[in-house]
Amino acid sequence: xxxxxxxxxxxxxxxxxxxxxxxxxxxxxxxxxxxxxxxxxxxxxxxxxxxxxxxxxxxxxxxxxxxxxxxxxxxxxxxxxxxxxxxxxxxxxxxxxxxxxxxxxxxxxxxxxxxxxxxxxxxxxxxxxxxxxxxxxxxxxxxxxxxxxxxxxxxxxxxxx
Numbered sequence: 001x002x003x004x005x006x007x008x009x010x011x012x013x014x015x016x017x018x019x020x021x022x023x024x025x026x027x028x029x030x031x032x033x034x035x036x037x038x039x040x041x042x043x044x045x046x047x048x049x050x051x052x053x054x055x056x057x058x059x060x061x062x063x064x065x066x067x068x069x070x071x072x073x074x075x076x077x078x079x080x081x082x083x084x085x086x087x088x089x090x091x092x093x094x095x096x097x098x099x100x101x102x103x104x105x106x107x108x109x110x111x112x113x114x115x116x117x118x119x120x121x122x123x124x125x126x127x128x129x130x131x132x133x134x135x136x137x138x139x140x141x142x143x144x145x146x147x148x149x150x151x152x153x154x155x156x157x158x159x160x161x
Contacts, residue, residue, distance in 0.1 A: 001144045002086070003118045005033025006058050008076050009083030009135075017076060019060060026075040028063030031117040033086070035110055038157060042069050048109035049091075055156045058084060058119075063098070078151040079158055080142045081161045085137060087144045089113075091122035099136055099145040107132050107152065121147055130155045 008017040030036075030045035036056050037046045045063070049078050050103075057075035064071035068142055076082070090097030091111040109125025111119070121131060132151040138145030153159040 001138070001142065001146075002013050003087040003113055003116060003120050003144055004085075004146060005031065005090065006084055006086040006119045007033055008058070009085040012081060012083050018079065018082065020057065020075055020077055021072055022056075022075065024063060024066075024068045025129045026069040027065055028071075028073075029065045030059060030063040032059060032062055033119055034059040034063070034112070034117070035119050036073075036075055043073055043075065045112075046110075048049070048112040048114065049128070050112070050122065050125070050130060053130075053155045055130065055151060077158065078156045079152060080153040080156065082133075083134060083150055085146055085148050086120050087118075088121040088123050088133070089144050090124050091120075092124045095144065097123050097144060099138055099140050099142050099147065101136075101140050102134050103147065104136055105133060108149075120144070121149060129136060 034079040135148035
């Protein structure tokens, strides 16, 4: 399988998936499904390895790549009760990760593929934990299969102090 962009998962009892608008930093070239963080009150893509905390949400569109900051960007907030869906892969040897039963309810990091710009659940990152896998969408042993996950509250701007 090929990597799929992060996208909202099931509505988890809600009537609609929450969506927000904000302004982005200058020269943002991220893709749909990028992990967005706060930088001085503007949204920008997190570092490729996903080590940044304080995730704001996931982009619902590509970055505007404007020379000046201030373009409007739509995003799905990384609220702890919302589900998202993405591929799971091995961040150390991309393209080799398969879904394992042990991935269910495991906490993992996130990573951006350098070639495609798509973010995925990084099953080999157990240090920079940002998400917990809540469902295996594809079968066990599926290469770069899809999983559903929730953001861990302590890695988002929505955590309690």
